[in-house]
Amino acid sequence: MQAKKITKQDALLWRSIIFKMALYEPGKPIAEVKREYRLKNVIKLASNENPLGASPKAQEILRKNIREINFYPDSNCCYVREQLGKKLDLSPNMFIVGSGSVEIMKWACESLLQPKDEVVVADICFPVYCSLASLYNAIPKVVPLDADFDHDFELMYSAISRKTKIVFLTSPNNPTGKLIEYDALAQFLEKVPHNILVVLDLAYIDYVTSDYGRSGIDLVAKHPNLLLTRSFSKIYGLAGLRIGYGIADEKTIEVLNRVRMPFSVNSLAQAAAIAALEDERHIKDTLDVNEIGKAYLSQAFRQLGLAYCPTSANFILVDTRHESDEVFQALLRKGIIVRPMRHPRLNTCIRVTIGTLEQNQIFVARLREILCTR
């Protein structure tokens, strides 16, 4: 079903920026593809969800807590923050919990941005940053990634002006899967003026097994202008419940709390998040499946002669050497949902989520069929 397009001619006095904003294009849902293509089996490798599902411990808690959804949730997410504090060895007051980590980013923008302010972002990154900047009538200053698809910190620094309020960074980046080198990040943070908020989106940091994640947290102690965002949507498998969190200096958290609507994180999400945090088994299994899948897909791409970005996350960016939308459509017809890339530098690339071994095998078989008949 096509949604009706809103136009400027409509009678209501919509803010004009609304018409300039791009609609977020989510990964196609499985049910929709099944119906549209009359398929029984569809594999979704489009939104970097956990192929093992949610933590069994979280699922168990959900069944118990369903009886209490007549009550409002804990508006301050006290227990989630306490649990996070224990796990990461920080004060609970350095955390804020939102309905997905994107809500934390929204609060940051809402607290800082005024019309004509500037937001510095990379050209190949999560599209939500630019949408949020536009929503508050700020101007996104888009900085190209370098030749290796890494953040170009020199260029990013030179894009900073007196109007800059926020810089968005992502590590590992989406869709490249590349980690920001720690020293480069630390140096950049030393240089950025203290009155500019640096949002470091760490949605995939749980897949990074080195102590990099911990180091990111250490940077918060040094830089009161740094906000880390992390998610329960990826390794914890709770994307459908919408819960994520921010870590920053207590003063920053205090400000974000002022713009937060009460009860934005539902009670089931909170209960499941606490259980998932403690479910070491599920986290370990997820990491194992991801490592095996990463090795399998990388090898398959090499055999197919396709270039790919070595990834630190749970997805891989691969150059199919055919128009990305065509490959995407051809895979859809065979019951596999991936992400076609639209950026001019990536218009023959797709981003594929690392699935279970079986899902990866089916994906590679279908991709091979498609590429070999072209």
Ligand SMILES: *Cc1c(COP(=O)(O)O)cnc(C)c1O
């Ligand atoms: C998936 C993803 C998120 C997660 O968003 P939630 O709102 O926590 O589900 C954030 N940033 C990036 C780059 C992502 O790919």
